[in-house]
Amino acid sequence: MTASCVKAVELGTNVRTRRSLFGGVAGIAACASFAGPLKAFARPHRHAGHAAKAAAAPAADAPVGTPANTPIGPFDTVARWAYVVDYDTGAVLLDKASDERMAPSSLTKMMTAYIVFGMLATGRIRLEQSLPVSEKAWRTQGSKMFVPLGQSVLVSDLIQGMLIQSGNDACIVLAEGIAGSEERFVAMMNEEAPKLGMINSHFVNVTGLPADGHYMTARDVATIASHLIRDFPQYYHYFGELEFTYNHIRQGNRNVLVDKGLADGLKTGHTDAGGFGLCASSQRNGNRVIVVINGTSSSNERAHEGERLMSWAFANFENATLFRRGQVVDSAPVWMGEHRQVSLVAGADIVMTLPVGWQQRSHIGVDYASPVIAPVTKGQVCGALVISAPNMADIRVPLEAGESVAKLGLVARAMTRLGHGPAQ
Numbered sequence: 001m002t003a004s005c006v007k008a009v010e011l012g013t014n015v016r017t018r019r020s021l022f023g024g025v026a027g028i029a030a031c032a033s034f035a036g037p038l039k040a041f042a043r044p045h046r047h048a049g050h051a052a053k054a055a056a057a058p059a060a061d062a063p064v065g066t067p068a069n070t071p072i073g074p075f076d077t078v079a080r081w082a083y084v085v086d087y088d089t090g091a092v093l094l095d096k097a098s099d100e101r102m103a104p105s106s107l108t109k110m111m112t113a114y115i116v117f118g119m120l121a122t123g124r125i126r127l128e129q130s131l132p133v134s135e136k137a138w139r140t141q142g143s144k145m146f147v148p149l150g151q152s153v154l155v156s157d158l159i160q161g162m163l164i165q166s167g168n169d170a171c172i173v174l175a176e177g178i179a180g181s182e183e184r185f186v187a188m189m190n191e192e193a194p195k196l197g198m199i200n201s202h203f204v205n206v207t208g209l210p211a212d213g214h215y216m217t218a219r220d221v222a223t224i225a226s227h228l229i230r231d232f233p234q235y236y237h238y239f240g241e242l243e244f245t246y247n248h249i250r251q252g253n254r255n256v257l258v259d260k261g262l263a264d265g266l267k268t269g270h271t272d273a274g275g276f277g278l279c280a281s282s283q284r285n286g287n288r289v290i291v292v293i294n295g296t297s298s299s300n301e302r303a304h305e306g307e308r309l310m311s312w313a314f315a316n317f318e319n320a321t322l323f324r325r326g327q328v329v330d331s332a333p334v335w336m337g338e339h340r341q342v343s344l345v346a347g348a349d350i351v352m353t354l355p356v357g358w359q360q361r362s363h364i365g366v367d368y369a370s371p372v373i374a375p376v377t378k379g380q381v382c383g384a385l386v387i388s389a390p391n392m393a394d395i396r397v398p399l400e401a402g403e404s405v406a407k408l409g410l411v412a413r414a415m416t417r418l419g420h421g422p423a424q
Contacts, residue, residue, distance in 0.1 A: 068096035072316060072355050079305055080275065080295025083218035084313050087226055087281065087288035091353035093313050097218070099200060102294050104216035105269030106143070106166050107277055108208030110224045111189050111201075111216075113163060116174055117232040118192075120155075124178070127156040131177030137169045142209055143254075145170040146247050157246055159235075163267065164244040165251040168207040175206045182206055197223050210271050218292045221279050225266050225290050229281060239265030255280060256303035262310060268302065269294075276302035282310055289313045315356070322350045322364070322385070329399055330366045332382060336408050337374030343402035344368065344383050350397050352387065363388045366399065376405040 067074035068082050070093060077094075081102050084094035092098075119125045130152035138149040145167030147153050153161075153173060161170035175185035182205060189203045197220075204214035229236055242259060243252045255278065257263035263280035270276045277294030291309050296302040323329055323346040331341045344366065354362070368383025376382065380401045387395040 066096075068094045070094045075312070077293070077305060077309065078296060078301060079293035081218040081277075081293065082309065083222050083292040084309055085222050085226075085290050086313075086317065086319065086353040087229065087290055088319060089351055089353045091317075093289070093317055093353070094309065098222075098292075099217050099219055101200060101215040101217060102277075103208075103210065103214070103271050103274030104201075104221065104294070105208040105271040105274045105277055107216065107221050107267055107269045107279055107294070108203060108206065108214070109162055109166065109171060109269075110221070110228060110267050110279065111193065111198075111203065112171050112174070112185075112206045113159070113235075113238075114196075114224060114228055114232075115185065115188050115192060116155075116159065116162075116178065117228070117235045119178055120235065121232065125155055127154070127159075129155050131155060131158065131173050133169075133173055134176055136182075137172035137176065140168045140172050140207065140209075142168045142207065144168060146249055147173055148247065159238055160241065160244040161246055163238045164241050164253050165246075166254050166268070168209065171206040193220075193224075196227050208269055208271070210273060218294060221292045221294075222290045225279050225281060225292070228266065229288070236265060239267065256299070257282075257306050257310065260307075262307055268299075270299070278302050278306045280306050280310060282314075284314050287314070287319050317353050318356055319351055319353050322352060322387075325349050326402075328402060329385060330368075330383075332368050333371040334376060334405050335371040335373050337372075337376065337405040338408060339405045342372055342376050342382065342405050344399040345402040346385075347379070347381075347398060347400040350385065352395065354387075367396070368399070372401075372405075374405050374407040376401045378402065378404045 065076045065078035068077050075094060077096060079096065081098065081100060082094060082096040083092070083098040085092055120127065132152050133147045133149055135149060137147060143166040145158070145161030145165050147161070147169045155174070158170045158174050161167040162174065172182055175182045179185035179188060185206055186203050189206070193201050193203070198216070201216040201220045202213055204211040208214070240258055241253060243250060253259055254268045255263065255266070257278070257280045258265065263282045265281050266279045268278045275295040275297060276299055277296070279290070279292045281288060281290045289310060291306055291313065293302065293305055293309065296305055325346055325348050327346050328343045329346060330344045332344055334340060334342050365386045365388070366383055367386050372382050378401055381398045382401050383399045384396040385399055
């Protein structure tokens with residue numbers, strides 16, 4: 001009774017259909033935010049022109065490394081682990097060992113901050129509240145805020161000490177003040193992480209100091225970064241502050257990309273096991289990108305590679321709004337319905353992250369079972385928008401019925417089957 005029907009859709013002032021797919025889509029609307037993530041690229045592909053541009057655009061002195069997978073072909077990076085993602089669409093722009101467990105060092109503090117921000121948002125703690133400094137916090141090694149033993153410190157100062165100065169002592173004071181002990185706070189971190197989609201992370205401490213069984217993945221680092229930006233915009237500014245002075249000691253933000261104005265957050269880290277790592281986010285022309293790298297050999301290499309990948313991402317990808325929410329994309333015939341056709345509409349703004357110049361190489365089509373069987377309910381998924389390009393896995397976005405179509409009555413259905421009813 002039904003058959004798969006694939007049509008091509010040309011984007012412009014009017015939407016019209018053709019039986020065969022076509023290339024060179026034009027008339028794309030201005031970019032917009034998308035209500036939920038779309039995994040734009042299921043598999044990497046290589047396009048020689050864009051691969052060459054990608055390698056040359058950010059810097060002429062690109063380091064020699066092993067290649068990462070990208071939608072426009074392999075791209076070398078010296079980072080052992082690397083992951084670049086579009087914040088709005090969730091499209092993966094670069095992936096190198098993103099699901100391999102790594103020592104996250106001070107990138108751990110992003111998860112610590114998420115729990116702290118949650119406590120603030122629910123009123124469990126207040127920025128103007130003071131927390132006591134224990135001997136454990138005071139003796140904690142590594143990067144320090146230099147909290148005074150036996151005194152109390154404002155929560156707002158502790159957050160700045162944790163995120164700007166990367167103070168391990170500040171993390172311990174916050175953990176003990178909120179949960180009673182570091183161990184109980186760590187349990188909160190491990191309970192919350194999988195709820196956020198961080199399925200390959202496990203925390204042993206709140207600082208990122210070396211410990212057996214303490215790990216994250218580059219993908220999970222990007223996930224917590226995305227949640228920090230989205231869930232707590234009122235506190236995100238702490239990651240982008242350039243310096244903080246406490247106890248007469250001034251320390252600058254350790255994230256060089258923030259210091260140079262190339263990113264508005266988030267965090268850096270270093271341990272012998274994990275090397276030098278960085279998570280940074282930046283917004284340009286309405287698009288936000290998150291870059292995660294780890295396993296570089298020095299702070300200078302970390303800064304250079306973070307900047308290079310950030311520039312590469314913005315130079316080679318763009319967000320395109322294909323259809324607005326509720327916009328009619330096509331129509332499909334209806335069998336045994338009171339109306340002969342039903343419109344197929346976008347259930348949300350369809351925004352895709354695509355390689356620059358994609359309009360000249362992409363095909364856009366509509367795929368649905370023909371005819372659609374009545375009754376049809378408004379909002380029912382009846383088909384898919386299909387975006388394809390050479391060497392790229394098809395991107396499929398659900399299309400919904402724009403209106404309800406009731407089923408014909410018994411007599412009308414009988415007449416239709418006998419060939420005396422309206423054509424279906």
